[in-house]
Amino acid sequence: MSFIVVEDISKVYRENGAPSGVPVLSNVSVEISEGEFVALMGPSGSGKSTLLTIVGAMNHPSDGRVLVDGIDVYALPDERRADFRAEYLGFVFQQHHLMPYLSAVENTMLPLATSRRGTKEKRDRAMSVLEKVGLAGKARRLPNQLSGGEQGRLAIARAIINEPPLLLADEPTGTLDTRTGNEVMEVFLDLNRQGQTVFMVTHNPDNAQLAHRTIHIRDGSLVGDSMPQGDSVTGHTEAVSVLIEKIESLPV
Amino acid sequence: MRISTIAFANLKRRKGKALFLIVGIAIGIGTVVALLSLSGSIKEEIGSQLDRFGANIVVVPQSNSLSLDYGGVSVSGVSFDVHQLTNEDANRILDIPYRNRLSFISPKLLSAVEVEGRQVLLAGVDFDSELKLKRWWHISGQSPEGEQDVLVGYEVARALSIIEPAAGSTPQAVFHGGSHQPSEDQSQFKVMRNRLQIAEHEHHIAGVINQTGSPDDRMIFGNLGHVQSLVNKPDQVSLIEVSALCKDCPIDDIVGQISERLPHAKVSAIQQSVRARTETVERLTRFSAVVSAVVLAIGALMIFTTMMGSVVERTKEIGVLRAIGFRKVHIVKGLMIEVTAVSFAGGIVGWAVGLLASWAALPYFSETGVALEVHLSLVVFAIAAALSIGILSSAYPAIRASRLDPSEAVRYV
Numbered sequence A: 001m002s003f004i005v006v007e008d009i010s011k012v013y014r015e016n017g018a019p020s021g022v023p024v025l026s027n028v029s030v031e032i033s034e035g036e037f038v039a040l041m042g043p044s045g046s047g048k049s050t051l052l053t054i055v056g057a058m059n060h061p062s063d064g065r066v067l068v069d070g071i072d073v074y075a076l077p078d079e080r081r082a083d084f085r086a087e088y089l090g091f092v093f094q095q096h097h098l099m100p101y102l103s104a105v106e107n108t109m110l111p112l113a114t115s116r117r118g119t120k121e122k123r124d125r126a127m128s129v130l131e132k133v134g135l136a137g138k139a140r141r142l143p144n145q146l147s148g149g150e151q152g153r154l155a156i157a158r159a160i161i162n163e164p165p166l167l168l169a170d171e172p173t174g175t176l177d178t179r180t181g182n183e184v185m186e187v188f189l190d191l192n193r194q195g196q197t198v199f200m201v202t203h204n205p206d207n208a209q210l211a212h213r214t215i216h217i218r219d220g221s222l223v224g225d226s227m228p229q230g231d232s233v234t235g236h237t238e239a240v241s242v243l244i245e246k247i248e249s250l251p252v
Numbered sequence B: 001m002r003i004s005t006i007a008f009a010n011l012k013r014r015k016g017k018a019l020f021l022i023v024g025i026a027i028g029i030g031t032v033v034a035l036l037s038l039s040g041s042i043k044e045e046i047g048s049q050l051d052r053f054g055a056n057i058v059v060v061p062q063s064n065s066l067s068l069d070y071g072g073v074s075v076s077g078v079s080f081d082v083h084q085l086t087n088e089d090a091n092r093i094l095d096i097p098y099r100n101r102l103s104f105i106s107p108k109l110l111s112a113v114e115v116e117g118r119q120v121l122l123a124g125v126d127f128d129s130e131l132k133l134k135r136w137w138h139i140s141g142q143s144p145e146g147e148q149d150v151l152v153g154y155e156v157a158r159a160l161s162i163i164e165p166a167a168g169s170t171p172q173a174v175f176h177g178g179s180h181q182p183s184e185d186q187s188q189f190k191v192m193r194n195r196l197q198i199a200e201h202e203h204h205i206a207g208v209i210n211q212t213g214s215p216d217d218r219m220i221f222g223n224l225g226h227v228q229s230l231v232n233k234p235d236q237v238s239l240i241e242v243s244a245l246c247k248d249c250p251i252d253d254i255v256g257q258i259s260e261r262l263p264h265a266k267v268s269a270i271q272q273s274v275r276a277r278t279e280t281v282e283r284l285t286r287f288s289a290v291v292s293a294v295v296l297a298i299g300a301l302m303i304f305t306t307m308m309g310s311v312v313e314r315t316k317e318i319g320v321l322r323a324i325g326f327r328k329v330h331i332v333k334g335l336m337i338e339v340t341a342v343s344f345a346g347g348i349v350g351w352a353v354g355l356l357a358s359w360a361a362l363p364y365f366s367e368t369g370v371a372l373e374v375h376l377s378l379v380v381f382a383i384a385a386a387l388s389i390g391i392l393s394s395a396y397p398a399i400r401a402s403r404l405d406p407s408e409a410v411r412y413v
Helices: A048-055 A078-088 A104-112 A119-132 A148-160 A178-193 A205-209 A237-249 B003-013 B015-051 B087-093 B097-101 B127-133 B154-159 B224-230 B251-261 B271-313 B315-323 B328-365 B376-402 B406-411
Strands: A004-015 A018-032 A037-041 A063-068 A089-092 A166-170 A197-201 A213-218 A221-226 B057-061 B068-070 B073-075 B102-115 B118-125 B138-141 B149-152 B163-165 B174-176 B189-191 B195-198 B201-209 B219-223 B239-244 B265-269
Touching: A004 A048, A018 A048, A018 A063, A018 A221, A037 A048, A037 A178, A037 A205, A048 A063, A048 A166, A048 A197, A048 B406, A078 A089, A078 B328, A089 A148, A104 A119, A104 A148, A104 B003, A119 A148, A148 A166, A148 A178, A166 A178, A178 A197, B003 B015, B003 B328, B015 B271, B015 B328, B015 B376, B057 B251, B087 B102, B087 B239, B087 B251, B097 B102, B097 B251, B102 B127, B102 B195, B102 B224, B118 B127, B118 B224, B127 B219, B138 B189, B149 B154, B149 B195, B154 B163, B154 B189, B154 B201, B189 B201, B195 B219, B219 B224, B239 B251, B251 B265, B271 B315, B271 B328, B271 B376, B315 B328, B315 B406, B328 B376
Parallel strands: A037 A197, A037 A213, A089 A166, A166 A197, B118 B219, B149 B201
Antiparallel strands: A004 A018, A004 A063, A213 A221, B057 B239, B057 B265, B068 B073, B102 B118, B102 B239, B138 B174, B138 B201, B149 B219, B163 B189, B195 B201
């Protein structure tokens, strides 16, 4: 059984309380298996981010349903859905949306703020996640004291601190230059290698190349679902090698 | 990391806004605290001043006969000597348990006498207590000192041609009842003579009482002892006026205690006077309450506006928190922690500022230099009021924030 099942989803945004009439998504169905790295591509306004937020349990579809690990996400009451987001999902935003007044370690701990765990336990966990993304040495810095790539990695650290089974990313390298974008992508790939399911919206074909699958969307409808050439469903060795080569060739 | 960590970090980040809110709340609470302290102290002062301003209990002899009227109170024994009161009765009043609540006791003997061919009501009084009791008297002339000195009421003086309209008259020395402070004469008459024949005895007119609009205008006031011998009623008095310090005191109990001491007398409270005093104090309280309510409403509106602005400003942040799994209640809790901290600080600062302001302002409002009363309950009130307006006026913005659609909130930024 698929880990994520998007079943016949449609979405029409409302304007002034009434449906706007233009569907952003029309009868979209997708299935994603556990451990998969799926890229979602499409032109601006095609409905990519809307589909991502619907899968992310924060945007109620007009029609259809979303099952994550067998849970009908939108059948849950609002507050339970918030708990679901905390437990099942990690979200990496395009602008990272870090809290500018919290240090790196505090930003990482943010999803744990509502949990009853002790402060030391939260901090230890945050430090181990920062270690994982290579930011342990900058734990006390504020976001504006970090580079764009570091901010991206910090956003990933925040998204994975709860060890969610599903990591959602909305153009995580969209505001970064190639090098820092590659740094961030490396973290995603690394996590995916460890079994993390990743569903990522991207405009960048190079980044999409690194995924197991690329889903194409246009005008609210799926128009393609393909695997990069030469890749198998379970591996991306060649693509990772290309990326590592690119990173290593950059001047330090 | 707890929700409170985020709330306090947020306050630290927006120091200016937090300070603005604290100052706003402090001004509101400070104004209310100042008003309450000032009105409390002024109420005390007005209460004690009013208690000294005129009588509120009248003691007259028990009588079934018809009587003359004095100030709306029937006065027995002017014509009929029935159960006459004596000087001793006035002293007995001082024996009641509530004697410390009595400010003045003023015995009077009233008698109709012939003055230069006219019947006039002559009152024998103890000038010391009478002048303290009737602080509203403006006397053109001097304070009576000798046995034969009398004060003449305005209408009597006019009828007996003691005074004349004051076209281009020279100012007279004026004494106010009680204070005896000379001041500029506001009267429009001139005293023409200082001698007067009362019951065939010559008397010295110490002064003329300016028009009061009361029965005093139609009377002559002389020394009690002298009048008693003049009308041949030694040791007798017609009525005793008593001024009780009646702010929050049970006037009925005082009346009861005097009645017990003087069973042959009729003791009655001048309810109108008591009610007037109570009403004056209550009006002051009501005024303070209305001004306080307006100030607090303005404060609440300010917090509401600031919090609404803050929610709009933090739409993205709230959306992110919702997206990473914060429940609505967590969002409300975070905002409420901020508001509570700010309101608490505003309440404390407001209390301190209010007390300081009322301490500085009291001399301008008080005539007698009454001391500022500092009640511990006021600090509790200040904090409670600050927290209440802070929390109430932030409730809607906080709930609105918690209802933000996370995907919309994040998308808009």
